[in-house]
Amino acid sequence: MGLLIALLTLVLVGLVLAIVSAPLRRARASSSSEPARDLRAPAGAGASVTPAGAPAALQAARVREELEAAREAKYREIRDAELDYRTGKLSAEDYRAIDADLRTEAIEILNRLERLKPRDA
């Protein structure tokens, strides 16, 4: 029984090590096959950067995520405003004013997204 427990424990430890170390092994493999690293590359698996705060790529990804979240939220606001108008909670005048504001804000967000560098494939 003691031998069985030891074997089972070893198998479990091996599985854990394999799961947990996979990203590190991938990073090592990609860094050994690409010695000259472009620090502007997106921070995917294997990216390694100078430890001077968040890398530029990570920062760009962060800004893109924030803008995409803001864009989705703005679309929801536009839909909600229309539904509020159609269900009689907003007057036509108020709806036109709010809708124009929201669409302006949405365009601004879309423009800011367009100005960001495109994602790498």
Add this chain to the structure above:
Amino acid sequence: MAGFGFACLVLALVVCAYGIWASLYGVRSGRMEYADSGRRSVYAFAGVISVAVLVLEIAFLGNDFAFNTVADTSSRTTPGLYKAAAIWSSQEGSLLVWAWLMSLWSSLALFLTRKRIRDVAAYATAIMLGFGAFFVFLMVAYANPFATTDPAPPEGVGLDPLLRFPTMMIHPPMLYSGYTLCTIPLAFGMGALLARRVDAEWIRAIRRFAFAAWLFLGAGIMLGALWSYSELGWGGYWGWDAVENAALLPWLTGTAFLHSLMIQEKRGMLKVWNVSLVLATGTLAIMGTFLVRSGILDSIHAFGGHTLGVPFVILIGALIGGSIYLVVSRREMLRSEHRLDSLLSRESMFLLNNLVLVGLVFVIIWGTYFPLISEALTGREASVGPPWFDRYTVPLALVLVLLSGIGPVIAWRRATLANARRNFLVPIACALLTLVLLLSGFPPGVTSKPLALAMFCCAAFAIASIGQEFFRGTRARRAMAAEPAPLALVALVRRNRRRYGGYIVHVGMAVLFIGVAASSSFQHTKELQLSPGQSARVGSYEVRYVRPTATLTPKFDTAHTGSTLSLGAVLEVTESRAPARHVATLEPSEGFYSSDEASQGSVGSLIGGQPVSHIAMNVGVTRNVWTAIEPDIETPALKRIVTVGDKTLPPEDGIVAVAYLAREYLKHPPPAEFNLLVSPLVMWIWVGGLIVVGGALIAIWPAPSAVRRRVAARSRARSVGGLARA
């Protein structure tokens, strides 16, 4: 195999420690492969803990009484389903289940966010693994679920009789799921503050987990209330018990969070509120977990034996201190991006809603924890009972129900008075009509309960308001899409799941509160002694004690409750006014269980354990008739049977005396104590709860990805086109 189980715990602790380091190192240095390794540590932690749970479950199902946990909470005669569920009936097993559920939810949350908010997720990973390490450490150091005894006892003690009911199989896992899910938004909230990323993206990532936590906690609370009403012998569903309150508190702050997060998503407002609410919800969930393991309580919910109070107090202190520090130090970036446009707006209503909910939380915290702290410090028993809680919570509940009808009818940003007047006309008319009907004397006596009257009117207002929303929304959809009404309604809900799912939740809460107000304000109750042939009147019903009943296990114990002896009564319930229509035949009983005390004798030990009431009730749309019995087995004749049996019979023949006692009870039944209740509209509490669950599922259900893409594309095109036209 116990050794393998313990090895899993140690390995889990090591994985947690590595994962915390890797996540923090990865996010601080920018080496995201280490952050990814930290995320995978959560998956590995979940896997290892799952193996540990499997080892313990196999021990339960295989009756391996070498495991102390199995010996203390199970037996060979425990039915299979209860054996499988017994894992969470002990301190040790429940800690393991807590860690397991938390690991699963954490893995799911991190999997779903693996490509987004990676910096926030890395910090959240470290926090979630911190919780995992805490609970595993408790098991390794204080409450080992894999502790063994050698030689193993031949038989276990069995499951606590109070837990041998189907609802108790679901109630704990639901509550644990709710508590553990609360840690996910807390971890991401702290992660967002640590990463200095307090935009709406982290909210978007955890919104469904916050909703799921709210749903599971709510379902767990409802199931606990249902168990209390259906199985315990006091006839109530909510007693403001400390453990009940401890589960309600994070549910209330979670409710506030689910409302105000919408405002941050839309308007970038209430950021301080949202992070504070999410941190409070997680901390209150930990406090609820702490309460039953602290040694403070003596109740069915409390785990006796080891006290884990000190480690929990340290953790809660760290959570509170850390939360305050993070919110205060990041207050500049938590400033609102906009201001309230108008007091007459949905944002204002949500803010008012938050204030009321937080007010409720403070009342309940004061009433729950102050007496416990006072008793701990002074040694004098202090308690705050239901009348104290009702005095402060009922008015706040009235305001909440009213707001649940006002909020849906008011527009975002600003509403005009003219529109508000038009939109409130029908709901106010419905509330007034309800008031007139009730004041006209139907049902009798309603005017003597002004708070209940107010609740009925507020609920009518809320239900009418939401009904109006569905009607107008369907009408608008039909005008746009030329669909038949049923299709338009379905399409309306599918395209606006969050809004209309939330509206359905509001309806469910209004229905639930109608049931609570009616059953608590207009209940008829009678506690009295009856002999066979005697009757009692309760409310508008006559209850007659027809004859006694007695059953011996195992052959006749159809409820598989494990009682040695069950004594009860057959009751005939009829309407008290002519023509005295038969309503129901009820058979309440009380089960007498074996005890561990061999000193009680061969017969006494068979029935000397804690007696458990098995109530009987007739459920109706308008009322429930509820009965409980406390048979008297202490009469001289029955005591003599036990005494003689103890003196003359060996342990294996004790059951003969018990059978003789049962026969004597049937032949010469002594008067029994009965508790009779007639409670109006109780069924609607559970119906309301089901409606809430249904609405929550609609709100939380993700739209199919193809639909999301079509909707997003149409919105994008219309946004650009609209500006071009302007």
